[in-house]
Amino acid sequence: MRRPVRFSSGVVLVAGLLALWEVSARLDWMQTPNWPPLxxxxxxxxxxxxxxxxxxxxxxxxxxxxxxxxxxxxxGVMVGLLFATLPLTARLFGPTVELIRPIPIPAVVPPLVLFLGLDDAMKVTVVALTAFFPVLTNTMQGIAAVEAETLAMGRTFGIGPLRRALRITLPAALPYILAGLRVSLALALVVAVVAEMIAGEQGLGHYLVMMQFAGRAPEIYAAVVALALLGYALNRGFLALERRAIHWWFALGRQAEG
Amino acid sequence: MDFLELDAVTKEYPNRSGPPARVMDQVSLSVRQGEFMAVLGPSGCGKSTLLQMAAGLLPVSDGTVRIAGRRIIAPPPEAVYVFQQYTRSLLPWRNVRDNVGFAIEHRLGRRRAREVAEAQLDQVGLEGFGDHFPWQLSGGMQQRVAIARALAAEPAMLLMDEPFSAVDALTRLDLQALILEIWARRRLTVLLVTHDVDEAITLADRIAVLTRRPARMAEMVEVGLPRPRDAVATREAPQFLALRRRLLDRLLLRHDG
Structure with a gap:
C-alpha cells in the first residue's frame, strides 16, 4: 500500500526554491553581498x-x-447602492468616478501629503481610495444581478424601499461585494506599504527604505518575507471568512455544478 | 360582494419605433369574496401582467384595479402575490423559518415572526424544516415555503402566478390538494393564473379565458363542479371532461370562439 502524498508538488517547488536560495548565497553564485542566505x-x-x-x-x-x-x-458599497437605486446619481457622479479611477494611486500621495501630512490620515486616505473602486464596481454588478422577482416579493409584503435595500438587495449582492473586497484587500496592503515608502516614518514600508539606505540586506529580505507571509495570511483569512459569510452562495454553486 | 375588480384594464409598453405595443386590451373581471378564480390563456398572452397589475406591482396604462373597494396603485395589504419561480422569490441566505418570517418581521419583529413562521410551516406540512435552507429542499417543498410565507402575512387574497408549473406532475397534484385545503379552511379569495386547463377546472369556481395578444376577455366559464373537490378524483367527473374538452378546443383554436 502506498502512503498518500502529503505535500502537493507546488509546496515541494517552494521548498526547492528556498533551498536554491540558501545554496546560491552560500556558494556566492551571485557574487554580491546583497544576496544573503535564507x-x-x-x-x-x-x-x-x-x-x-x-x-x-x-x-x-x-x-x-x-x-x-x-x-x-x-x-464603495454605499455609493454603489446609491448609484443603483437612484440612476440620476449615477448619471451625475459616474463620469467623475471614471475620471478618478485610472489615476495611479501612488501619484496622489504627494498632493495628499500637502493636505493631510505624512502620517496616518494621509495613508488611510490613500488606502481608502484604492479600496473604493473595486468594491464600487462589484457592488453595482451585484445589485444589477438581483432578480426582479426577489424585489417584487418584498413589495408584495409591504416592505419599504430602505428595508428592501438592506434585507434583499444587499445580502443578494454580498457575494459580488466580497469578491470586490478581496481584490481591494490585496491592493490595500500594496498601497499601504508604498505610501509608507514614499512619505513619513511609519510602518514596514519606511523600514524597508531605511534598511536599504543602511545596506542591511538580511533585514530588507526579512521585511519582504514578512510582507509575503502577511499578504498570504490575509488572503487565506479573508477566504475563510467569505466561506462562512456566504455559505449559501457556495452551496448554490455546488448545486449548479453537480 | 366583489373583492377584486378589474375595470377596462389596458397595458401598453412604449415602443421605440411606432405606436406603443398593447399587450392587454380592456380586460374587466370581478372576483367575489371567497371565490377561487383561474385565469386561463395561451402562453405569452399577458396573464402574469394581469396578475401583477392586480397585485399593484405593475401600473396599469388605462382602466382601474380595485381591491375591497379601494383603487390599487401600490401593493395592498389584503393581497399577496405568489411567484412562479420559488428559487428567485425565496432568499437563499435565510433558512426556511426566516424566509417565512420575512413576510411579517418588519411589522411584528423577528421573534414573533419566527413563532408565526413555525405555525405556518406546520400548516403546509413542513414541520421540523425551519432550520433547513431553501436550496436543501425539493422544488415542491420550496413552493410550500413560499405558500407558508404568503399565508404568514394573513392576506384575504392570494394572487398566484402559475405557482405549480415549475414542479413535476405528482408534486403538482400534491400542491393543488394543499391549496384547495388552505383555500377552504381560510376562506381565502384566490386569483390563479395558469395555462394548465386541468388545474384551472380542478381548482376554480370560475375560469376567465383570455385571448392571444393583445389579451382580451374571451369568456367567463362557470365550473360548477361540487365541493369539496379532490385533486385526483374530480378529474374523472363527466362534467370535468366535457369542460376540459371545451376549453382545450378554444385554446387550441379548433373552433372559433
Missing amino acids: SQVLAALARDILSGELPELAGGTLLRMAAGLAAGGTA
Whole structure:
C-alpha cells in the first residue's frame, strides 16, 4: 500500500526554491553581498520579531490598511447602492468616478501629503481610495444581478424601499461585494506599504527604505518575507471568512455544478 | 360582494419605433369574496401582467384595479402575490423559518415572526424544516415555503402566478390538494393564473379565458363542479371532461370562439 502524498508538488517547488536560495548565497553564485542566505534572513527576521520592532511596524501598517479598507469598502458599497437605486446619481457622479479611477494611486500621495501630512490620515486616505473602486464596481454588478422577482416579493409584503435595500438587495449582492473586497484587500496592503515608502516614518514600508539606505540586506529580505507571509495570511483569512459569510452562495454553486 | 375588480384594464409598453405595443386590451373581471378564480390563456398572452397589475406591482396604462373597494396603485395589504419561480422569490441566505418570517418581521419583529413562521410551516406540512435552507429542499417543498410565507402575512387574497408549473406532475397534484385545503379552511379569495386547463377546472369556481395578444376577455366559464373537490378524483367527473374538452378546443383554436 502506498502512503498518500502529503505535500502537493507546488509546496515541494517552494521548498526547492528556498533551498536554491540558501545554496546560491552560500556558494556566492551571485557574487554580491546583497544576496544573503535564507538562514541569515530568517535569523534577521527572528531577531526583529523577538525585539518587538517588526511586530510593531507590521501592526501599524496593518492597522492603517484595515482602517483604509473599512472606509473605502464602506464608501464603495454605499455609493454603489446609491448609484443603483437612484440612476440620476449615477448619471451625475459616474463620469467623475471614471475620471478618478485610472489615476495611479501612488501619484496622489504627494498632493495628499500637502493636505493631510505624512502620517496616518494621509495613508488611510490613500488606502481608502484604492479600496473604493473595486468594491464600487462589484457592488453595482451585484445589485444589477438581483432578480426582479426577489424585489417584487418584498413589495408584495409591504416592505419599504430602505428595508428592501438592506434585507434583499444587499445580502443578494454580498457575494459580488466580497469578491470586490478581496481584490481591494490585496491592493490595500500594496498601497499601504508604498505610501509608507514614499512619505513619513511609519510602518514596514519606511523600514524597508531605511534598511536599504543602511545596506542591511538580511533585514530588507526579512521585511519582504514578512510582507509575503502577511499578504498570504490575509488572503487565506479573508477566504475563510467569505466561506462562512456566504455559505449559501457556495452551496448554490455546488448545486449548479453537480 | 366583489373583492377584486378589474375595470377596462389596458397595458401598453412604449415602443421605440411606432405606436406603443398593447399587450392587454380592456380586460374587466370581478372576483367575489371567497371565490377561487383561474385565469386561463395561451402562453405569452399577458396573464402574469394581469396578475401583477392586480397585485399593484405593475401600473396599469388605462382602466382601474380595485381591491375591497379601494383603487390599487401600490401593493395592498389584503393581497399577496405568489411567484412562479420559488428559487428567485425565496432568499437563499435565510433558512426556511426566516424566509417565512420575512413576510411579517418588519411589522411584528423577528421573534414573533419566527413563532408565526413555525405555525405556518406546520400548516403546509413542513414541520421540523425551519432550520433547513431553501436550496436543501425539493422544488415542491420550496413552493410550500413560499405558500407558508404568503399565508404568514394573513392576506384575504392570494394572487398566484402559475405557482405549480415549475414542479413535476405528482408534486403538482400534491400542491393543488394543499391549496384547495388552505383555500377552504381560510376562506381565502384566490386569483390563479395558469395555462394548465386541468388545474384551472380542478381548482376554480370560475375560469376567465383570455385571448392571444393583445389579451382580451374571451369568456367567463362557470365550473360548477361540487365541493369539496379532490385533486385526483374530480378529474374523472363527466362534467370535468366535457369542460376540459371545451376549453382545450378554444385554446387550441379548433373552433372559433
